Amino acid sequence: MDRLIKLYPLSNYTFGTKEPLYEKDRTVESRFLRLKEDYEKTGMRRSVDGVVLVHEHNLPHVLLLQLGSTFFKLPSGEVGPGESEAEGVQRIVNDTLGKEDTPLSTWIVEDVVANWWRPNFESPQYPYIPAHCTHPKEHKKLFLVQLPERTMFHVPRNYKLVAAPLFELYDNSAGYGPVIAGLPQNLSRFNFIYI
Amino acid sequence: MATESVSDEWMYNEVLDDDMPEVSGMNRRVSIDSTDLLDDVLTFPASGGGNGSKTEVDTEEEVDLNLHFTTDTENGLAGIEDSRSARYNAEQVAKTVQARIESNKTSQSIGGTHSRSIYMRDPNKKNSVFIGNLTWWTTDMDVLSAVREAGLGEVKSLKFYDNRTNGQSKGFTMVELTSEAVALGAPDKLQMITVHGRKLVAAYAGRMSVAQFEAKSSGKAVPDKQPLVGNKPQTSLTGKNPPLYPRPPLASVMGGLPPPILPPTLVPPELPFNPAFPAAALPRPPPLPPAAFDPSALAAAAALNSQKPGGAHLNPAFLQDQMMQGNNVAEIFAKAFQGPTSRPSDEEIADANQRNRAISSSAISRAMSDANAGDYESAIETLKMAITLIKQSITAGSESCQILIQSLVDCLRGVEHQASGSK
Numbered sequence: 001m002d003r004l005i006k007l008y009p010l011s012n013y014t015f016g017t018k019e020p021l022y023e024k025d026r027t028v029e030s031r032f033l034r035l036k037e038d039y040e041k042t043g044m045r046r047s048v049d050g051v052v053l054v055h056e057h058n059l060p061h062v063l064l065l066q067l068g069s070t071f072f073k074l075p076s077g078e079v080g081p082g083e084s085e086a087e088g089v090q091r092i093v094n095d096t097l098g099k100e101d102t103p104l105s106t107w108i109v110e111d112v113v114a115n116w117w118r119p120n121f122e123s124p125q126y127p128y129i130p131a132h133c134t135h136p137k138e139h140k141k142l143f144l145v146q147l148p149e150r151t152m153f154h155v156p157r158n159y160k161l162v163a164a165p166l167f168e169l170y171d172n173s174a175g176y177g178p179v180i181a182g183l184p185q186n187l188s189r190f191n192f193i194y195i
Numbered sequence: 196m197a198t199e200s201v202s203d204e205w206m207y208n209e210v211l212d213d214d215m216p217e218v219s220g221m222n223r224r225v226s227i228d229s230t231d232l233l234d235d236v237l238t239f240p241a242s243g244g245g246n247g248s249k250t251e252v253d254t255e256e257e258v259d260l261n262l263h264f265t266t267d268t269e270n271g272l273a274g275i276e277d278s279r280s281a282r283y284n285a286e287q288v289a290k291t292v293q294a295r296i297e298s299n300k301t302s303q304s305i306g307g308t309h310s311r312s313i314y315m316r317d318p319n320k321k322n323s324v325f326i327g328n329l330t331w332w333t334t335d336m337d338v339l340s341a342v343r344e345a346g347l348g349e350v351k352s353l354k355f356y357d358n359r360t361n362g363q364s365k366g367f368t369m370v371e372l373t374s375e376a377v378a379l380g381a382p383d384k385l386q387m388i389t390v391h392g393r394k395l396v397a398a399y400a401g402r403m404s405v406a407q408f409e410a411k412s413s414g415k416a417v418p419d420k421q422p423l424v425g426n427k428p429q430t431s432l433t434g435k436n437p438p439l440y441p442r443p444p445l446a447s448v449m450g451g452l453p454p455p456i457l458p459p460t461l462v463p464p465e466l467p468f469n470p471a472f473p474a475a476a477l478p479r480p481p482p483l484p485p486a487a488f489d490p491s492a493l494a495a496a497a498a499l500n501s502q503k504p505g506g507a508h509l510n511p512a513f514l515q516d517q518m519m520q521g522n523n524v525a526e527i528f529a530k531a532f533q534g535p536t537s538r539p540s541d542e543e544i545a546d547a548n549q550r551n552r553a554i555s556s557s558a559i560s561r562a563m564s565d566a567n568a569g570d571y572e573s574a575i576e577t578l579k580m581a582i583t584l585i586k587q588s589i590t591a592g593s594e595s596c597q598i599l600i601q602s603l604v605d606c607l608r609g610v611e612h613q614a615s616g617s618k
Contacts (some may be wrong), residue, residue, distance in 0.1 A: 119362060130362035131332035133357055 002191040005146060007055040010163055014152045021096060022108070032121045035137060039048075039121070045138040047098055048085055048147045050093040051113050051183065055093060061163035062071035062183055064176075065096065065155075072164070072176055078142070084118045087111075089143045097153045099160070102187040108146040114186040116140040116179055125179065140179070142186070321375040322351065324382055327367035327408045331390045337390050345384040348373050356408070365412035369400055407583055446502035489523055547590045554581050555599040559606050571614035578607040 025031035038045055051074060052063040065074040075096035079088035086109040094142045095105045116125040118138035129136050169176055170184040326338060334354055351371040357364045372378045382397035389395070396411075398404040408446055558581030565574035582603050590596050 119357075124359055126362040126363060128362075130357065130364065131364075132334050132357070132364035134331075134334045156616050 003138045003189065004193055005053070005110065005144065005190045006193045007053055007060055007150055008052045008059065008147060010056050012150050013054065013147075014150075015161065016152060016154050017157050018099065018154040019156065020158035022158065023162055028123070032123075035118075036121045039137050042081065042179075044077040044136055046060060046085070046088075047076060047138060047140040048079055048088045048092060049179070050076040050096075050107070051138060051142055052093065052097070052145045052147060052188075052189070053192075054147070055192070055194045056163065056165070059165050059167070060192055061098075061165050062169065062180070064162050064164050064180070065159040066162050069147075070175075072162070074178060074180065076140075083141055085141060085143070090147065093145055097155065099154045102151075102154075106148055106151055108148075110146045111190075113142040113144045114179070114182060115142070118187040127178075127182065141155050142179070142183075144187075144190070197474065217308060229419070238464065254443070320400045322373070322378050323369055323371045324378055324385065325367055325369055325398045325400055325404040325408055325413060326385055326395055327398075328366065328396040329366040330393060331364040331366060333364065335368075338370065340387045341385065341390050341395060342370060342372070343386050345381070347377055347381050347384060365409070367408040367412060401573055406580070408509070410583060462536055473486050544590055544593075547588045549593055550594070550601055551585045551588055555603055556586055558603065564608060566613055567608045571610055574610045575607060575614070578603050578610065582607070 010023055023031075034046060053060050054063065055061060063076065066072050068094045075093045077088065077092035077095070079085055083091070088105045089109045090107045094102055094104055098106060100103075114127060115132075116127055116139075117129045117136040118140070119130050119133040119136050121137055125138075125140065132146075153161060164176075166184040166187070169181050171181065175181070175183040319328075326341070329338070335355065338349055338353060349372075351373060353368055353370045355364050355368045372381060378399070382399060385395045385397035387394075398407070400527075558577050562574035562577045565571070565577065582600055584592065585596055585600055585603070588596065
C-alpha cells in the first residue's frame with residue numbers, strides 16, 4: 001500500500017543556467033484564445049505538470065520555477081497528439097530543467113499526484129469536473145517525478161528555480177494558486193524516505 | 196490587480212529570503228508584464244473576494260468580460276461556453292438589491308450595469324433567453340435538449356452562471372438562439388419544460404433578468420452538503436432558535452475546531468474566502484451573514500433542492516418535503532416551511548415581515564418620486580425588484596406578504612399606466 005519515494009537533499013544537485021524558455025502565449029487573453037482554438041481543432045487539452053521533489057531537514061521541498069517576484073509554476077506543458085502522458089512529462093521536465101543530452105531516464109515518472117479540470121476558457125480550475133459541465137476544456141494531470149541521486153539542473157535564464165518547503169505551500173492558495181497549494185495534501189499519501 | 200501585485204511582492208521578498216532556498220537563477224526580476232501570462236495565481240486574489248470587500252463594480256466587470264459568444268459547430272458543443280458570473284453571496288445580492296431600492300442611481304445599479312454590459316457586448320441579445328430554476332447538476336446537454344424539446348431549434352451559444360469559487364452551477368444559463376424570431380415567445384415555451392423534476396423558469400435576456408436570477412440563485416444555490424443518511428438531521432443543530440448567523444463549516448475548520456457534526460447547507464452560497472496575504476498566517480474571518488435570507492430558510496430550501504426522489508443521498512428527515520415541482524423560489528420557500536423540521540421561529544417571521552414592510556415602503560416612495568420626476572423606467576424596475584425580493588422571503592406565502600405584494604403590484608400598474616400615458 002505504501003508508495004515509497006526516495007528524496008535526496010537539495011545539496012546533492014547542481015544547478016546551471018541555459019537559454020530562456022518563453023511561454024507560448026504572451027498574455028492571458030492570447031492564452032485562452034489559443035486554448036479555444038485548440039479546443040475547436042483537437043478537443044480538450046491534456047496538460048501535465050511535473051512535481052519534482054528534494055528534501056531539506058527531512059521536509060519535502062517542491063521545485064518551482066519562479067517568474068518575477070510573485071509567480072511560481074511547476075514545470076508544465078501540453079501532451080502532444082500520440083504522446084503518452086509519461087512521455088510528455090519526461091519531455092517537458094527535460095525541456096524545462098534538463099539539456100538536450102540529458103537522458104530522459106533522469107526523470108522517472110513515478111505516479112499521478114492530482115487531476116485538475118478547467119471547465120471554461122477561463123482561469124478557474126477545479127480538482128473535479130463541475131456537475132453541469134460535460135465538456136471540460138483542459139485536463140491537467142500532475143505527476144510525481146523521482147529524481148536520481150545526483151544530477152544537474154539547467155534552469156532557463158528567465159526563471160529562477162526555488163525549492164519550496166511544503167509548509168510554505170500548505171493552505172496558501174493566495175500565494176501559489178490552488179493547484180500548487182494543494183500539493184501538501186496530494187503528497188501526503190506517499191511515504192518519503194529522506195536520504 | 197496592481198496593488199495586489201505590490202503587496203504580494205513585498206510578502207514574497209520576505210518569505211523567500213527566509214524559507215525558500217534559492218537554488219538557481221540569475222534574473223531576480225522579470226518584467227511584470229510577463230507575469231500576466233500566468234493568471235492562475237494572479238487572478239486568484241480577485242476571485243477570492245478581494246479581501247472581503249470586493250465591490251460590486253469589480254464583479255460586474257468580470258461578468259462583462261465573460262460575455263463572449265461562440266459560434267455553433269458541428270456537434271453543437273464546441274460552441275458552448277460556460278460563463279462565470281460575478282461572485283455574489285446572498286448577502287451581497289441582498290445588499291445590492293437593497294441599495295438599488297434605496298439609492299437613486301439607477302444607472303449604477305446591479306440591473307443597470309449588468310444589462311449595460313449585455314447590451315454593449317452582445318448586440319444580438321434579442322436572440323438570447325435566460326433559463327433558470329435548474330439544479331446544480333443540470334448539464335449543458337440537458338439544457339440543449341430542453342431547448343430542443345421546446346421546439347426552439349439549435350443553440351448558438353450557452354453559458355452557465357456558476358460559482359467561481361467552487362465551480363458549482365448557480366442554476367441558470369444564458370442561451371443564444373438562432374434568431375430573434377425564435378427567441379420571441381421562447382420563455383413561455385421553455386416554462387412548459389421540466390428538467391430533473393423542476394419546471395424551467397425563463398426570461399428574455401434583459402435589464403432585470405441577470406439580477407433576478409442571481410437573486411434567486413443566491414437564495415437557493417447553497418452548497419449542497421447533503422447530510423449522509425444516518426446523520427442527525429440539521430434541526431438538532433439549529434434547535435428551536437437557530438443562530439441567526441451560523442458559522443459555516445469551513446470557517447470553523449480554519450479556526451482549528453472541526454465542527455462536531457457537519458451542519459448541512461448553512462453555508463452561504465459562496466464562501467467569502469479571504470485571499471488576503473499571508474493567508475496562512477491569519478485566521479480567516481467568518482463569512483458575512485446572508486442578510487436578506489434567513490439562514491434556516493436557506494437550509495430548508497437547500498435541503499429541498501438537493502433532494503431528488505430516488506437520489507443516492509437522501510436524508511430521511513426531508514423525504515416528506517421533497518415535492519418541489521413549483522417553479523418559483525417563493526413556492527419552494529413556502530413549502531420548506533410546511534415541513535415539521537424547518538419551521539421558522541416567530542422571531543424570524545416577525546423579522547422577515549418587518550424587512551418586507553421596509554422594502555415595500557421604501558420601494559413605493561422611491562418609485563413615486565422617480566415617477567414624479569418622469570423616470571418611469573427606474574420606478575418600474577424598483578417596484579419589480581421589491582416584488583421579487585418579497586416573494587423570496589420566508590414569509591412569502593403569508594397574508595401580510597400578499598398584501599404588500601398586491602400594493603406593490605397596484606403601484607406598478609399605476610406607474611406603467613402613467614408611463615404609457617406620457618409617451
